[in-house]
Amino acid sequence: MTPEQTLAATAVNAWRIYLERAEKFFFALDDEQLQKEIAPGKNRLIYLFGHLIAVHDAMFPVLGLGDRRHPELDAPFLTNPDRTVPTLPSRVDLQRMWTEVHGALNEHFARLTPEEWLQKHTLISDADFAATPLRNRLSVMVTRIGHMASHLGQAQIAPK
């Protein structure tokens, strides 16, 4: 691998490590556990599970890699707070969507070249990107590691 390829692959590897931790955590929860709040009055585990799928699914258009697979997750898990949408997808459906979204995303991540990682994402204008080239696709991915870790950290303090 060239140094560029190793740098990009290192970041992708960190994404995979956190993704595997999150998957291991959320896939081990049964229906009753998914209904638990992380702390009194705070989000339920099922909300964080769906929220991560919704945010990661939105990475396809943000990174210019295609359309959302599951825009229907936005209302229950992104644009509205927990407990305001009466019917949520089942545990099995969420697991299926998690696997589908991340399988497709990780295929893209494995194929992107260093030059492609350095291209602009779709949430920034050409003019802004010219001024701040660090706001590239890689920055979105690394920031999403932080986002995922943040919610996983919260989920891990939920009562067993």
Add this chain to the structure above:
Amino acid sequence: MTPEQTLAATAVNAWRIYLERAEKFFFALDDEQLQKEIAPGKNRLIYLFGHLIAVHDAMFPVLGLGDRRHPELDAPFLTNPDRTVPTLPSRVDLQRMWTEVHGALNEHFARLTPEEWLQKHTLISDADFAATPLRNRLSVMVTRIGHMASHLGQAQIAPK
């Protein structure tokens, strides 16, 4: 900047973004707020504050950038759980150590070349590194973004 430099700088920039968020959060807490638990029976905010300083201070030897500044933080914030060490540093001392450790760390981060980011860290053997070159200094830094985000996410759900 070369593509290598931009790739490394993008990751460093994500580190800075999360570090600034964490600093803004913890520096805004008064003594009473620092004593609050993130959730019933869980770590207090002061423990997470000191824990982040201790873990980031340990990055100097892990990354081969010099000695720890504050090894005395390990006992109260790293090797023992919260509430087992009777006397903790004051809020002002913690803020001072936070600024000192991150100031020095960020100076190193701004100077490291892409080739230096790709060198092995000190927790891995030469043989293991030869087999898994993604376990380099950059991987430590990106993984610490996840670690910091995880605890910041927990801290943010503490009762106000």
